[in-house]
Each structure stands twice: as structure tokens, then as C-alpha cells.
Amino acid sequence: MVARVQVEAELQRALVRSPVVLIVGARQVGKTTLARTIVPTGSANYFDLEDPVDLARLAEPMLALEPLRGVIVIDEVQRHPDLFPVLRVLADREGEPATFLVLGSASPEALRQSSESLAGRLEILELPGLGAADLDGNADRVWLRGGYPRATLAGRDADATRWLRSYLRALATRDLREFGLSLPAATVERFLALVAHHQANLWNAANVARALGISEGTVRRYLDGLTGAMLVRQLQPWHSNEGKRLVRRPKVFYRDTGLLHALWGVSTPEALLQHFAVGASWESYVIDELIRRSPDARHYFWRTSNGAELDLVVEEPSGRRVGFEIKRADAPRLTPSVRAASEDPQLRLDRISVVYPGNKQYDLKDAVSVVPLRDLLRSPVVPQG
Numbered sequence: 001m002v003a004r005v006q007v008e009a010e011l012q013r014a015l016v017r018s019p020v021v022l023i024v025g026a027r028q029v030g031k032t033t034l035a036r037t038i039v040p041t042g043s044a045n046y047f048d049l050e051d052p053v054d055l056a057r058l059a060e061p062m063l064a065l066e067p068l069r070g071v072i073v074i075d076e077v078q079r080h081p082d083l084f085p086v087l088r089v090l091a092d093r094e095g096e097p098a099t100f101l102v103l104g105s106a107s108p109e110a111l112r113q114s115s116e117s118l119a120g121r122l123e124i125l126e127l128p129g130l131g132a133a134d135l136d137g138n139a140d141r142v143w144l145r146g147g148y149p150r151a152t153l154a155g156r157d158a159d160a161t162r163w164l165r166s167y168l169r170a171l172a173t174r175d176l177r178e179f180g181l182s183l184p185a186a187t188v189e190r191f192l193a194l195v196a197h198h199q200a201n202l203w204n205a206a207n208v209a210r211a212l213g214i215s216e217g218t219v220r221r222y223l224d225g226l227t228g229a230m231l232v233r234q235l236q237p238w239h240s241n242e243g244k245r246l247v248r249r250p251k252v253f254y255r256d257t258g259l260l261h262a263l264w265g266v267s268t269p270e271a272l273l274q275h276f277a278v279g280a281s282w283e284s285y286v287i288d289e290l291i292r293r294s295p296d297a298r299h300y301f302w303r304t305s306n307g308a309e310l311d312l313v314v315e316e317p318s319g320r321r322v323g324f325e326i327k328r329a330d331a332p333r334l335t336p337s338v339r340a341a342s343e344d345p346q347l348r349l350d351r352i353s354v355v356y357p358g359n360k361q362y363d364l365k366d367a368v369s370v371v372p373l374r375d376l377l378r379s380p381v382v383p384q385g
Contacts (some may be wrong), residue, residue, distance in 0.1 A: 022123070
């Protein structure tokens with residue numbers, strides 16, 4: 001077990017601030033393990049809605065929950081969405097005798113119900129997988145295996161790959177149905193593989209629709225389903241006027257590079273480094289680590305009609321914007337795209353960091369620097385609320 005000190009501390013603060021805290025994240029990402037640091041399994045204050053005994057205990061939820069005090073955990077809450085109105089009543093009691101920590105596997109139904117009935121009472125925390133900060137800076141392991149704890153912490157790379165393949169099978173045969181992916185399991189597996197083929201590239205719904213023999217609208221819904229399940233990130237293009245984007249299609253990323261590599265058939269460091277799309281994989285991993293460190297910002301990519309592009313634009317709540325170009329190269333140089341981004345009068349970036357796997361930091365021009373990934377990983381991870 002890995003202690004997630006920063007995440008645990010933010011959760012403790014959220015439980016002080018809010019009467020109801022909802023932790024969302026992909027299945028198997030560690031939500032239950034995190035909750036057990038607050039309330040141990042077996043406590044009368046812990047309800048696992050996949051356990052028939054706990055389901056029976058909540059047959060009359062008001063009678064079961066009202067006498068309890070302290071922090072109460074309800075795991076897999078999307079299986080019992082009618083609990084949210086009950087939680088609203090209990091959260092409004094004078095003196096707040098109990099605080100509720102509810103866990104959901106990124107179910108759209110759970111989020112919709114919570115926002116309707118618990119407005120003003122609820123704080124939502126998003127739990128990602130393990131990152132380099134959780135493994136003393138071991139970025140290479142997280143890059144290869146991803147952040148699902150059972151894969152990241154497996155004894156061997158082969159064991160991690162077996163777990164990831166089993167996880168993908170479970171997604172295709174069962175878990176993704178609640179997100180609208182109702183095709184036969186074999187077709188869902190093909191869809192997952194086609195999304196992996198688009199990693200770190202512009203999404204082409206037409207090509208995917210043709211490959212699967214379904215409509216573009218269905219393909220878009222299915223991609224949104226993967227996004228809702230927190231498996232995929234759709235990075236939108238930046239423009240100063242949202243209605244006049246030069247590029248309208250998102251770039252698509254599997255959030256977890258371990259899942260990506262399992263879909264590619266890559267299971268060892270050697271195979272990853274020899275893969276033709278190793279650059280797209282490394283870009284995806286670095287973007288995920290950067291987003292962990294700027295959870296309150298908005299994230300985009302930048303691309304012009306003449307092909308100039310920047311991998312990531314981070315727009316902070318203050319309006320300040322910084323850019324990142326990600327290069328798996330020995331000594332990155334100033335490219336025409338980075339120069340164009342640094343001089344674009346609408347984008348107005350404060351600075352650009354060109355992130356690479358080397359060891360030395362150096363300047364390319366005013367406000368444009370080459371920065372080792374290891375330096376960026378030293379900045380703290382901020383849980384997303």
C-alpha cells in the first residue's frame with residue numbers, strides 16, 4: 001500500500017469544510033482504499049453497496065443513517081442514487097452530527113443526482129491514479145504501467161500487464177454499459193483499440209464510425225462515455241473566441257498510459273521505447289502529470305490553420321496562461337511552432353516550457369525554456385476539487 005499523503009490531507013480538509021464529500025474516479029483507482037484511511041471496513045459507519053449485507057442495512061436509509069455520528073462512508077453510491085435526497089436531509093441537521101463521504105465510479109447518474117439534491121452542501125474530489133509523486137519520483141514505472149495501484153505496484157511488468165488486460169476485459173463486457181456503450185463486448189474492445197490508435201492526436205469520428213459500421217453520432221456518444229468513466233481525456237483547442245476555433249476537434253488521450261500500453265500490446269520498457277508511437281505515449285504521461293499540478297486551471301492545446309501547434313496551454317483562474325511543448329529528445333531546439341506560440345498576439349503566453357527527459361535546464365529565447373521533467377515533478381500535486 002502506498003500512502004497518498006497529499007490526497008489524504010486534502011480529503012481531511014474537505015470533510016471539515018463540507019457536510020457531504022463525493023470522491024469520483026475510475027474503477028479500481030483507489031477510492032475505497034482512501035476511504036478506509038478515514039473509516040475502517042467493518043465499522044458500523046461503513047456501507048459498501050456491492051455487499052448484500054450493507055444493502056440490507058440501508059433498506060430503510062433514514063433509520064439506518066440518522067443515529068450514526070462522525071464520518072459515514074457510502075461506497076459505490078451510484079448503485080443507490082435515491083440516497084442523495086436522504087443525505088440532503090441529514091446534512092441539514094443542526095450541529096451537523098455526521099459528515100458523509102460517498103464514493104462513485106464516475107457514474108453520470110451519481111453526479112447528476114448529487115448536483116440536483118445536494119447543491120451548496122456537496123464538495124467533489126476527483127481521484128486520479130498513482131503518479132510519480134506517490135512513488136518517490138519513479139516516473140518511468142508510472143509511465144509504463146500507469147497509475148492503477150494493482151498494476152503500478154505489481155511485482156513484475158508481466159503481472160501488471162495481466163491485470164490491465166483483465167481490467168480492459170471487464171470494461172468491455174460489463175462496466176462500460178452504464179456509460180452507454182451497449183455494443184457487443186468484441187466491438188467495444190475494437191472501439192477501445194481504435195481510441196488508442198488516436199492517442200495524442202485529433203479525434204476522427206468518421207474513420208472510427210466506418211471501421212465499426214456505426215454512425216458518427218454513436219461514436220461521439222461512446223467517446224463521451226469513456227470520458228465520463230474517467231478513462232479518456234478530451235483536450236479541447238484553445239481560441240480567444242470560443243465560437244471561432246480554428247480547430248474544432250479535440251485531441252484524445254487515455255488518461256492512464258498503462259491501459260494505453262496494454263491496448264498497444266506493450267508490456268516492457270524495451271518494447272515501449274521501440275514502439276513507433278512512443279512520443280505520443282510520453283506526451284500523454286507528461287500532460288497527465290502537469291494537469292495534476294494545476295487542477296483549478298483550464299487545459300487546452302493550441303493549433304493554427306497553418307499547422308503551428310503547442311501541446312498544452314494552461315489557463316489559470318487569474319487569466320494567466322502558460323504553455324508546454326513536450327519533446328522526447330536529447331536537446332530540444334526552438335521550433336517554428338514554439339516561436340509562433342510565444343509571439344501569438346491573442347494567445348499571450350507568460351512563458352513556455354519545453355519539457356524533455358534530460359537533466360539540464362536552458363533558455364531558448366525570452367520566456368521560453370527547456371525544462372527537465374524531473375524538475376516539474378518536484379512541484380506538488382494538488383487534488384482536484
